[in-house]
Amino acid sequence: MKTLLLNPGPVTLTDRVRQSLLQPDLCHRESEFYDLQDEARARLLDVYRLDPKAWSAVLMTASGTGAVESMIASLVPQEGKLLIVQNGVYGERIASIAKQYGIAHEIVAHDWMQAPDLARIEACLDANGPFSHVAIVHHETTTGRLNDLRAIGASCRSRGVQLLVDAVSSFGAEAIDFEDANIAAVAATANKCLHGVPGAAFVVARRTAIEGAASRTYYLDLARLAKLQAQRNTPFTPSVHAYYALVEALREFEEQGGLEARHERYARLAEQVRSGLASRGIASVLPPEQSSVVLRAYALPAGVGYEVLHDGLKAKGFVIYAGQGDLSKQLFRISTMGEIEAADMERLLQAFDVLTR
Numbered sequence: 001m002k003t004l005l006l007n008p009g010p011v012t013l014t015d016r017v018r019q020s021l022l023q024p025d026l027c028h029r030e031s032e033f034y035d036l037q038d039e040a041r042a043r044l045l046d047v048y049r050l051d052p053k054a055w056s057a058v059l060m061t062a063s064g065t066g067a068v069e070s071m072i073a074s075l076v077p078q079e080g081k082l083l084i085v086q087n088g089v090y091g092e093r094i095a096s097i098a099k100q101y102g103i104a105h106e107i108v109a110h111d112w113m114q115a116p117d118l119a120r121i122e123a124c125l126d127a128n129g130p131f132s133h134v135a136i137v138h139h140e141t142t143t144g145r146l147n148d149l150r151a152i153g154a155s156c157r158s159r160g161v162q163l164l165v166d167a168v169s170s171f172g173a174e175a176i177d178f179e180d181a182n183i184a185a186v187a188a189t190a191n192k193c194l195h196g197v198p199g200a201a202f203v204v205a206r207r208t209a210i211e212g213a214a215s216r217t218y219y220l221d222l223a224r225l226a227k228l229q230a231q232r233n234t235p236f237t238p239s240v241h242a243y244y245a246l247v248e249a250l251r252e253f254e255e256q257g258g259l260e261a262r263h264e265r266y267a268r269l270a271e272q273v274r275s276g277l278a279s280r281g282i283a284s285v286l287p288p289e290q291s292s293v294v295l296r297a298y299a300l301p302a303g304v305g306y307e308v309l310h311d312g313l314k315a316k317g318f319v320i321y322a323g324q325g326d327l328s329k330q331l332f333r334i335s336t337m338g339e340i341e342a343a344d345m346e347r348l349l350q351a352f353d354v355l356t357r
Contacts, residue, residue, distance in 0.1 A: 003314070004344055007321040008141045008169055008295050009064075009192040011338030013245075017195060020248035021241050028240055034232040036243055041229065043250035044202055047172055047194075047259055055178070056210060058203045058226045061239040064168035064189035065093065066220060067201035071164055071187040072097045072135060074213040074222035075205065080132030081105065083124055083161075085116050085152065088142030089324050090166055094135050101216050106131075112142050112327065115290065122155050133162045133184065139170035139292040142324050143285055144333065146174060146292040153181030162209065168192060171204075172253065173262050173294050173337075184209040190242065193262065193294060195338055196249040199242030266293035269336035269345055276349040280356065285331050295335040297323065301356045306332055312355040318348050 005012045026033050037059060044057035060066060072094060076082050082103055084095050087110035098105040106128050108121050116136070125131055134156050139146050149165065156163050162184035167176060171188035178186075185205035190196030203222055213223035219236065228235050253262065270293045274284050277298055285297040300306060306322050309332060313320055323331040336345075 001317045003317050005319050006334045008335045010198050014339045017245050017249050020244045023244050026240050040247050056226050062201040067187035067203050068166050069097050070220035070222050071185050071203045073101050073216045076103050076133050078214050083131045083134045085136040088112050088140035090137045131161050133164050135164040137166040141169045141295050144291045144296040149181045157182040190246040194249050196246040197242050199239035200246045266336045272345045297331045297333045316351045
């Protein structure tokens with residue numbers, strides 16, 4: 001029985017992407033590898049139809065957190081100051097990165113169940129500045145909340161502040177208006193909405209932002225990575241086969257209709273799960289209009305602990321995800337990324353019937 005991953009990455013792969021991992025061994029100093037790297041970088045910009053004259057996609061061998069660390073450590077200048085909007089685990093992780101590198105920063109902290117409070121963010125920008133950047137998680141998978149980039153971007157733009165976005169769990173499935181949101185850079189990974197494999201991550205950044213980058217880090221130095229990749233080079237040995245898979249996944253992504261089609265697919269599956277669980281008395285934690293289509297959180301059924309639910313569903317071929325921190329006793333999470341069909345979600349709902357009756 002095939003096990004379907006309903007966790008927030010890695011995802012269940014298509015056969016096509018899985019087979020791409022069996023391509024020939026390739027030295028990263030050969031022209032064939034640079035062709036692969038060039039195609040990946042160009043296709044990443046094409047996901048949001050970005051102008052390569054203004055934007056650069058910078059690849060690295062890392063998880064999504066590595067890309068976020070590279071973005072934060074590189075793009076906040078030495079004399080800069082960062083405001084971190086925090087309403088979940090991954091906002092807290094950005095704060096830990098800033099602290100690790102000694103980056104001057106302020107935090108506008110929210111309860112994990114709360115949406116960002118624009119008035120509090122603007123008050124902090126005005127009272128504790130000047131700030132060079134604001135950092136925010138677009139899709140905070142702690143709860144499945146999709147944070148509003150447009151409103152925060154407008155506040156940043158009016159104050160001359162750049163926006164750094166953790167789009168690890170939204171890139172390729174949720175709309176990101178790179179111009180209106182005043183975005184300097186987004187960080188993301190191959191193994192979520194793009195349906196690649198772990199090991200390849202990237203930052204999509206304005207070329208002007210990269211030109212002013214700091215060099216706080218060695219391996220994750222975004223400016224050096226960008227410079228060498230533009231020269232068809234690489235400073236280190238990358239995960240070549242993860243790059244194979246990323247390119248194949250991006251080809252498949254385009255052939256299937258790109259961003260709009262991926263969003264629609266996820267939305268359809270997410271609504272199937274939400275409405276199906278609701279009819280069984282299992283409520284979603286956030287209303288659909290506040291949630292990402294990528295992942296949603298649900299209240300644990302009465303009298304059923306997470307471990308029992310997880311193990312019962314895994315025995316039937318589904319891997320779900322626990323809540324984080326104190327939320328582990330209150331909720332579970334289901335993602336609709338990867339090679340998943342409506343029939344699979346119907347089987348999942350039928351499994352709930354057995355486990356919760």
